[in-house]
């Protein structure tokens with residue numbers, strides 16, 4: 164069983180956009196095992212599925228321990244997932260992540276307390292290194308979370324938040340930007 168016909172996996176590869184990614188990116192191992200697990204879960208019940216589920220668990224535990232990336236097959240993750248680097252990345256099994264999202268090392272997407280609600284990330288959400296997204300929050304399409312931030316409130320579409328707790332970064336007033344512009348330089352680049 165391969166993932167050649169899995170559209171989510173094909174989008175993951177497109178986002179990597181490199182030759183021989185298995186030799187260059189540890190995160191692709193974790194994403195592959197995740198997509199494989201989802202495919203096994205979609206199989207009809209029976210011996211084949213039971214054997215493949217055992218094989219999945221072995222791969223999952225090995226890759227999770229080796230890379231420090233935990234992407235359980237119970238989480239719902241859209242295609243085009245990109246994970247930069249590895250280590251300390253934990254996604255709760257109940258989390259839902261849209262398409263073309265970006266995670267980095269140290270990211271947690273989990274609950275605030277055991278058994279509590281878990282986050283929903285819509286499409287094109289980007290999380291900076293060590294961002295912690297906790298509880299039943301919704302991160303709407305295209306929002307960005309700064310490195311080392313703790314997100315405990317919903318984030319609106321397209322907004323960038325940072326800090327602990329994470330708050331929207333206010334765009335600077337145009338007058339201030341003009342004052343800070345180096346003398347004689349063009350602004351638009």
Ligand SMILES: CC(C)(COP(=O)(O)OP(=O)(O)OC[C@H]1O[C@@H](n2cnc3c(N)ncnc32)[C@H](O)[C@@H]1OP(=O)(O)O)[C@@H](O)C(=O)NCCC(=O)NCCS
Nearest residue numbers: 248267290291292307308309310311312323324325326332
């Ligand atoms: C949040 C982020 C996307 C904002 O980038 P940006 O739009 O270029 O914003 P700026 O750098 O102009 O910063 C705007 C303000 O937010 C503050 N800020 C930026 N990132 C912050 C963060 N992670 N935590 C707290 N404050 C932050 C800046 O100090 C600045 O405040 P000021 O106006 O008072 O000086 C970016 O800073 C970030 O954290 N990206 C994650 C990248 C990452 O994880 N890289 C790891 C690679 S291995």
